[in-house]
Amino acid sequence: MSKTNNKVSPDLDTPTDLSPDGVKKVSEALNVLLADAFALYLKTKNFHWHISGRHFRDYHLLLDEQSDQIFATTDQLAERVRKIGGTTLKSIGQVAKLQTIKDNNEDYVPPREMLRELMQDNKHVAAAMRKAHDVCDDAGDVASASILEVFIDETERRTWFLFEATRQEGSNAA
Known part of the structure; x- marks a missing residue:
């Protein structure tokens, strides 16, 4: 939604049966997730490009796979916002304003x-996806909620793989 008048251009005003308030709240929630997806994608690629050490090949491939999966969510999130009549991110500047994932600009970060x-x-x-799911539920937006359910599962899978990759040999805990 435009910050100046909170109205979508008539040329972009996609018809929906969701309430205007529901469209606004869902769009805002999904746009934060979209900004975080771009931030996490770039951070994952950064680490993919700068990984080193004895597990280089395994970690390099893992991070490449995960970055592809994260990037694949961006179009679905943005298009979902448009399908309900909202507007979505237009620039890296908007990503920087909305992202909640912290950047990592260190010259060197150990692989683990x-x-x-x-x-x-x-x-x-x-x-954050669970919270956005609640927003979607409150607005009656079952399609966005459904998409988020799949993305939550994929995100938990990435978390699990990263957890297992960082465990010390012979350790039951991270």
Whole structure:
């Protein structure tokens, strides 16, 4: 939604049976998730490009797979906002304003710390998706809620894989 008048351009005003307030709330929630998806995607790619050490190949492939999966969510989130009549992100500047995932601009991060940080970020995203799911439920937007259910499962899978990759040999805990 435009910040100046909270109205969508008539050319972009997609018809929906959701209430205008529901469209606004769902769009806002999904746009934060979209910003976080872009931030997590770039962080995952950053770590993919800068991973080193004895597990290089395994971690490099894991992070490449995970970044592809994260990026695949962006179009679905943005298109869902448009399907209900909202507007979505238009720039990196908007991503920076809305993201809740912290960037990592360090020159070097040890591999295990990379994976642990991404694990925590994925846990954060799953929790944010659950909150957005509640917003969708309140607005009666079952389609957005359904998409989020799949994304929550995928995010939990990424979290699990990152957790297992950071466990010490012979350890039952991380």
